[in-house]
Amino acid sequence: MARPSRKNMDADTPSARDQLLDATGALMTEQRTIDISLAEIAERSGLNSALVKYYFGSKNGLLVALLRKVLGPRMAELEPLVHAPMAPNEKLRIHINGVVNTYFKYPYVNRLMHYLMTEAGQEYGKIIAEEFARPLVDTQSAILKEGQSKGLFLETDPLMFYFHLVGACDYLFFGRATLDHVFGVQEVTQDLKRRYVDHIYQTLTKGLAPA
Amino acid sequence: MARPSRKNMDADTPSARDQLLDATGALMTEQRTIDISLAEIAERSGLNSALVKYYFGSKNGLLVALLRKVLGPRMAELEPLVHAPMAPNEKLRIHINGVVNTYFKYPYVNRLMHYLMTEAGQEYGKIIAEEFARPLVDTQSAILKEGQSKGLFLETDPLMFYFHLVGACDYLFFGRATLDHVFGVQEVTQDLKRRYVDHIYQTLTKGLAPA
Structure with missing residues (x-):
């Protein structure tokens, strides 16, 4: 799982949030399933999966x-x-x-x-x-x-x-x-x-x- | 997936097979979800959950x-x-x-x-x-x-x-x-x-x- 880079940590809050959402949508489209793990979302977005809880409260909140x-x-x-x-x-x-x-x-x-x-x-x-x-x-x-x-x-x-x-x-x-x-x-x-x-x-x- | 033939099952314990199916349908109806565990099915039917694999090969086979x-x-x-x-x-x-x-x-x-x-x-x-x-x-x-x-x-x-x-x-x-x-x-x-x-x-x- 990727750690947040210094760049990501300094980035505007909305863009990290959007990156998580875009990664989730892209994975769901490509894999033709909504069963996507937080680890996959973290890897795809290059962000720490703990940010999901920070921004959205839970995985369902992200969805x-x-x-x-x-x-x-x-x-x-x-x-x-x-x-x-x-x-x-x-x-x-x-x-x-x-x-x-x-x-x-x-x-x-x-x-x-x-x-x-x-x-x-x-x-x-x-x-x-x-x-x-x-x-x-x-x-x-x-x-x-x-x-x-x-x-x-x-x-x-x-x-x-x-x-x-x-x-x-x-x-x-x-x-x-x-x-x-x-x-x-x-x-x-x-x-x-x-x-x-x-x-x-x-x-x-x-x-x-x-x- | 390996499955016992229908004939053998009917000769063996046809009612156990039906009990597992009936328990699954009843639990799904009552709990309003299809997310039912093998443990719940076993408990409801009074049968060992290993019978699911025996009769249906897998949980998806049961479904x-x-x-x-x-x-x-x-x-x-x-x-x-x-x-x-x-x-x-x-x-x-x-x-x-x-x-x-x-x-x-x-x-x-x-x-x-x-x-x-x-x-x-x-x-x-x-x-x-x-x-x-x-x-x-x-x-x-x-x-x-x-x-x-x-x-x-x-x-x-x-x-x-x-x-x-x-x-x-x-x-x-x-x-x-x-x-x-x-x-x-x-x-x-x-x-x-x-x-x-x-x-x-x-x-x-x-x-x-x-x-």
């Missing part, structure tokens, strides 16, 4: 901070989308595209969220729900409401809509084994991703349209 | 056997459904209901499948894909094809359909924290489950109907 770092910019786009001057079905298309693109760009995000939601203890479940699920639900509810008022969508329970949409987007990035063995597809390409967004968008907007 | 045991009867219903004398949209409704009911009845099944698909090694990913995903894909493809030939559904890529449908069904049972903190719902009740199946069915059949 939450990683989600905040990679998802934060995406979450900040939600509110402007709701108020953008465009039709609600177009907002929905952009939203679906954003969710799928996030899973595509950060392939560890869904497993990390599942782990923190189900295995890491109730306080982490609450963080994931409040910080990452609630803004999505609020965005979707606003788009649905606007679509209903404009006669584009039937009245739809935001709960049903949330689990349906996010579950569908999420699952494409969970089933590498199924993609490979059942469909002969080695990975989610840009083209497959684009066609999936289109399928979800078309099915939902048509499925939710008034008769 | 696969548990999935086979609880999902086997559901998988056996797929083929008869395809050939049942009823309209394809009715077959689809029954299929969606079956998937959601399975997750409802065995709340550890989706996490167990995710774990075996993504974290347990490629040989387990292949087993999950071949034994549990492929039969679903084949069933859905046959129902879609029949629906297309009868003018009920547009031509739809079975890959898109599989990840959309199963992802949507799966996700309702992953988000207890979101259900609770965002929607104020403590658990998936029979009523919520019924409404969710209806929502997925209505949205998909309308969304896939020819214009």
Whole structure:
């Protein structure tokens, strides 16, 4: 395990913190697992693993901070989308595209969220729900409401809509084994991703349209 | 991995094998986690944990056997459904209901499948894909094809359909924290489950109907 160098010790606090987060995300992407040890993170970042406790309190604290770092910019786009001057079905298309693109760009995000939601203890479940699920639900509810008022969508329970949409987007990035063995597809390409967004968008907007 | 043949086991102590599986499923249901130790399984079943290695080769082997045991009867219903004398949209409704009911009845099944698909090694990913995903894909493809030939559904890529449908069904049972903190719902009740199946069915059949 690498000791912190003099340079790292003198470096600004944010950059050592970011180095730990970036090392964790890179290892999860390369190794296709969220099961990364503190020793691996220390080696990759060139920092002492004790800094994880210093900056994040615990390994789970580091995982939450990683989600905040990679998802934060995406979450900040939600509110402007709701108020953008465009039709609600177009907002929905952009939203679906954003969710799928996030899973595509950060392939560890869904497993990390599942782990923190189900295995890491109730306080982490609450963080994931409040910080990452609630803004999505609020965005979707606003788009649905606007679509209903404009006669584009039937009245739809935001709960049903949330689990349906996010579950569908999420699952494409969970089933590498199924993609490979059942469909002969080695990975989610840009083209497959684009066609999936289109399928979800078309099915939902048509499925939710008034008769 | 070396495993005693099924015949030998049945002749030997079939009930010990089942006791280990039942104890594992019960512990996962009660503790709401798939992170159960061999010691806990041994204590709950009243059997020596070394029997896990004897019957299943490894803990992952035990987990696969548990999935086979609880999902086997559901998988056996797929083929008869395809050939049942009823309209394809009715077959689809029954299929969606079956998937959601399975997750409802065995709340550890989706996490167990995710774990075996993504974290347990490629040989387990292949087993999950071949034994549990492929039969679903084949069933859905046959129902879609029949629906297309009868003018009920547009031509739809079975890959898109599989990840959309199963992802949507799966996700309702992953988000207890979101259900609770965002929607104020403590658990998936029979009523919520019924409404969710209806929502997925209505949205998909309308969304896939020819214009």
